[in-house]
Amino acid sequence: MTEEPRYGSWGGLQEGRSRRELRLAWRDDRLPEEALSDSSCLCHGNGRSYGDSCLNDGATLMSTRGMDRVIDFDPATGAFECEPGLLIKELLEITVPHGWFSPVVPGTQFVTIGGAVANDIHGKNHHLAGSFGSHVLSFELLRSDGSRLTCSESENPELFRGTIGGLGLTGLITRIRFRLKHVPGAHIEQEKHVFRNLSQFFEMTEELENRFEHTVAWIDCLSKGRSLGRGIMMCGNHASGSSLKAPRAGLLRSVPLTPPFTLVNAPMIRAFNEVYFQKNALSAGSSLIHHRPFFFPLDGVENWNRIYGRRGFHQYQCVIPHGAAEDAIGDMLKRIRRSRAGSFLAVLKRMGSQKPAGILSFSRPGVTLALDFSNHGAPTLELLEDLDRITRSSGGVVYCAKDARMSPESFQSYYPQWRELERLRDPAFNSSFWRRVTKDLS
Amino acid sequence: MKKILIIGATSAIAEATARLHAEDGDRLALIARNESHLEAVAQDLRQRGAESVSSFVMDANDFARHEEVLAAADESLGGIDFALIAHGTLPDQELCERSAQSMRDEFSTNCTSTLSLVTVLANMLEPRGAGSIGVITSVAGDRGRASNYVYGAAKGAVGLFLGGLRNRLHGSGVHVLTIKPGFVDTPMTADFSKGPLWATPSVIAKGIRSAQKRRRDVVHLPGFWLMIMLLIRLIPERIFKRLSI
Ligand SMILES: Cc1cc2nc3c(=O)[nH]c(=O)nc-3n(C[C@H](O)[C@H](O)[C@H](O)COP(=O)(O)OP(=O)(O)OC[C@H]3O[C@@H](n4cnc5c(N)ncnc54)[C@H](O)[C@@H]3O)c2cc1C
Ligand SMILES: NC(=O)c1ccc[n+]([C@@H]2O[C@H](COP(=O)([O-])OP(=O)(O)OC[C@H]3O[C@@H](n4cnc5c(N)ncnc54)[C@H](OP(=O)(O)O)[C@@H]3O)[C@@H](O)[C@H]2O)c1
Numbered sequence: 001m002t003e004e005p006r007y008g009s010w011g012g013l014q015e016g017r018s019r020r021e022l023r024l025a026w027r028d029d030r031l032p033e034e035a036l037s038d039s040s041c042l043c044h045g046n047g048r049s050y051g052d053s054c055l056n057d058g059a060t061l062m063s064t065r066g067m068d069r070v071i072d073f074d075p076a077t078g079a080f081e082c083e084p085g086l087l088i089k090e091l092l093e094i095t096v097p098h099g100w101f102s103p104v105v106p107g108t109q110f111v112t113i114g115g116a117v118a119n120d121i122h123g124k125n126h127h128l129a130g131s132f133g134s135h136v137l138s139f140e141l142l143r144s145d146g147s148r149l150t151c152s153e154s155e156n157p158e159l160f161r162g163t164i165g166g167l168g169l170t171g172l173i174t175r176i177r178f179r180l181k182h183v184p185g186a187h188i189e190q191e192k193h194v195f196r197n198l199s200q201f202f203e204m205t206e207e208l209e210n211r212f213e214h215t216v217a218w219i220d221c222l223s224k225g226r227s228l229g230r231g232i233m234m235c236g237n238h239a240s241g242s243s244l245k246a247p248r249a250g251l252l253r254s255v256p257l258t259p260p261f262t263l264v265n266a267p268m269i270r271a272f273n274e275v276y277f278q279k280n281a282l283s284a285g286s287s288l289i290h291h292r293p294f295f296f297p298l299d300g301v302e303n304w305n306r307i308y309g310r311r312g313f314h315q316y317q318c319v320i321p322h323g324a325a326e327d328a329i330g331d332m333l334k335r336i337r338r339s340r341a342g343s344f345l346a347v348l349k350r351m352g353s354q355k356p357a358g359i360l361s362f363s364r365p366g367v368t369l370a371l372d373f374s375n376h377g378a379p380t381l382e383l384l385e386d387l388d389r390i391t392r393s394s395g396g397v398v399y400c401a402k403d404a405r406m407s408p409e410s411f412q413s414y415y416p417q418w419r420e421l422e423r424l425r426d427p428a429f430n431s432s433f434w435r436r437v438t439k440d441l442s
Numbered sequence: 443m444k445k446i447l448i449i450g451a452t453s454a455i456a457e458a459t460a461r462l463h464a465e466d467g468d469r470l471a472l473i474a475r476n477e478s479h480l481e482a483v484a485q486d487l488r489q490r491g492a493e494s495v496s497s498f499v500m501d502a503n504d505f506a507r508h509e510e511v512l513a514a515a516d517e518s519l520g521g522i523d524f525a526l527i528a529h530g531t532l533p534d535q536e537l538c539e540r541s542a543q544s545m546r547d548e549f550s551t552n553c554t555s556t557l558s559l560v561t562v563l564a565n566m567l568e569p570r571g572a573g574s575i576g577v578i579t580s581v582a583g584d585r586g587r588a589s590n591y592v593y594g595a596a597k598g599a600v601g602l603f604l605g606g607l608r609n610r611l612h613g614s615g616v617h618v619l620t621i622k623p624g625f626v627d628t629p630m631t632a633d634f635s636k637g638p639l640w641a642t643p644s645v646i647a648k649g650i651r652s653a654q655k656r657r658r659d660v661v662h663l664p665g666f667w668l669m670i671m672l673l674i675r676l677i678p679e680r681i682f683k684r685l686s687i
Contacts, residue, residue: 006636022632023629025454026482027482028479028482066454066629069483070485070489071485071486072485073489
């Protein structure tokens with residue numbers, strides 16, 4: 001058995017590995033000599049990116065998890081400053097008792113604040129709050145020439161916009177100051193609504209967005225015909241009710257090892273989707289729940305990614321402009337059904353109209369769809385290439401944080417502004433992803 | 443609220459332990475040699491709920507300042523419920539074999555400085571008849587091995603010293619705790635490849651806190667190291683000297 005790389009990524013797909021893995025512990029230390037003398041280096045937060053954007057094959061990775069100190073927290077104003085390795089989970093443990101929440105949270109609480117900035121992450125409140133980057137007040141960037149630059153909208157604004165969503169390429173973020181969001185308590189007033197097909201989703205979503213701060217839909221990607229795109233819309237508003245305890249973990253708390261093959265196959269997905277849909281359709285309505293199962297339902301089972309086996313899995317996430325979304329997403333679902341690949345987790349969300357916070361930010365006006373696929377090699381890559389064709393022709397983009405395979409052509413057409421980031425990139429920093437997608441096309 | 447003194451407070455294990463105490467709202471005094479690192483740790487602990495955090499810059503090998511700095515820390519806390527000594531280095535064994543000076547320097551950091559600090563602390567606490575002194579030694583101190591016997595000897599000597607001190611203070615009300623971690627994933631061991639026997643600093647920290655509360659004498663952390671070390675100690679020297687483990 002080959003040794004698992006220590007600093008991996010969530011999809012478990014990588015074949016190469018970094019030559020050197022270092023740990024950073026102190027924000028005022030210099031960048032390690034070993035990192036600067038290697039062909040390139042890159043920060044690694046908590047490896048919750050799916051593909052190769054947090055990897056640096058053949059060169060140096062620097063874990064930031066040891067830089068997890070809080071620098072300043074003002075419970076009167078909700079301004080918070082910390083080192084980049086602090087997890088969202090740890091942030092919430094510190095701030096929620098004081099009535100403050102992270103301005104944006106992804107679908108897992110195991111991401112670092114540095115990772116949240118570098119991918120300019122979005123959450124269920126994107127329609128109101130925009131992405132994480134739009135709540136960042138300032139940060140310090142340590143460059144390989146030893147300079148430490150404070151970046152904000154007024155100071156070094158180019159590097160500010162380049163680093164937000166900048167995939168870790170502009171240098172090491174050593175400290176980040178951002179605004180928290182005031183909440184009445186640790187709970188969520190949740191409402192679930194069933195939609196019988198894709199067009200019902202598009203009919204109901206706007207009204208629900210007006211009533212709820214958080215919305216997201218799960219869809220049954222194996223449904224067909226008139227039920228194509230049926231699903232459950234989950235909505236929530238922050239609520240008080242701290243008397244309720246955080247839920248206990250379920251029976252399966254962790255997937256202890258990686259099986260040699262994927263446990264996720266078509267009949268199982270079909271059965272799961274059917275049961276999940278019916279169960280939620282029955283329990284539709286409102287309830288008061290703790291924020292953890294609402295925002296981070298998957299975190300209950302540690303290492304759930306291992307169910308995909310040694311070959312790992314791909315996530316595909318795109319955002320399609322509003323006008324083209326319904327048709328494009330319908331086409332994608334049909335294509336996925338034909339492939340019989342299927343996905344447990346098909347997630348649909350309408351994004352808000354905020355201007356992207358960073359140069360290479362993913363989130364933008366439109367509808368985003370995210371899907372997981374077991375890696376079966378060529379057929380999987382073909383399917384994803386077909387999905388890319390639909391995304392490209394409808395003017396959408398694919399999320400770099402989730403990607404392990406898009407072609408340089410696709411990337412450069414999704415993000416024509418990539419050369420601007422290339423110009424701001426620290427010459428000592430690079431990633432497997434960046435080398436792969438910026439290949440010269442001429 | 444408890445009053446906690448930590449020497450070597452910038453160590454990963456010490457910092458994890460300090461966080462548990464901060465979350466309990468305890469009052470902390472920290473001693474370490476790197477001022478900016480120390481300040482980063484202190485700032486963090488304040489935000490995590492510590493009642494107050496004072497900090498003192500001192501190199502453990504600066505023997506002349508031990509009494510003065512410990513007295514200042516004691517005063518800032520208003521007494522000591524638990525003093526934890528955590529500083530240490532992992533010597534370059536080969537260098538210590540070639541250079542007696544390097545060997546002596548390492549022994550000073552990992553043994554003599556600790557013995558000096560413990561002596562001062564014991565004399566502060568004994569008349570008060572209360573308080574715990576915890577010292578991080580290591581499973582490496584249980585047996586001399588070619589790969590790290592300078593470190594092992596230093597840690598082993600501290601363990602022996604603590605046994606005597608515990609014997610002396612028995613009945614005085616002062617508790618002496620010997621903490622023997624196994625492999626812990628910290629900056630000290632950054633260059634080692636890690637396997638299933640490795641623990642995180644926060645696991646060790648929880649073990650330290652609970653051992654202190656339960657007034658244990660000697661703890662192996664995690665607990666399974668007790669079994670491993672029992673077996674290793676059973677191997678006769680005549681066989682052990684041929685092994686490379
Ligand atoms: C179950 C699950 C659900 C998810 N849901 C969402 C979601 O809803 N919305 C969303 O937007 N994303 C989501 N993601 C993706 C995840 O939020 C991002 O990939 C995030 O960036 C991961 O953070 P990380 O700390 O693990 O960083 P890593 O994945 O380790 O690194 C991400 C990037 O951050 C850079 N980086 C990290 N620290 C620093 C630093 N100090 N300085 C400079 N660069 C740095 C790295 O170089 C890398 O480019 C999800 C992921 C999972 C596994
Ligand atoms: N990690 C393990 O596997 C392991 C196993 C068994 C026992 N231990 C013991 O656990 C303790 C904590 O170590 P750790 O693993 O947490 O490693 P660590 O993070 O490297 O901590 C060691 C600390 O000791 C400090 N230090 C070294 N020399 C000093 C001196 N002369 N004066 C003051 N401070 C000094 C260092 O300060 P600077 O940062 O300023 O250098 C550092 O903060 C040590 O006693 C170690 O021997 C560790």
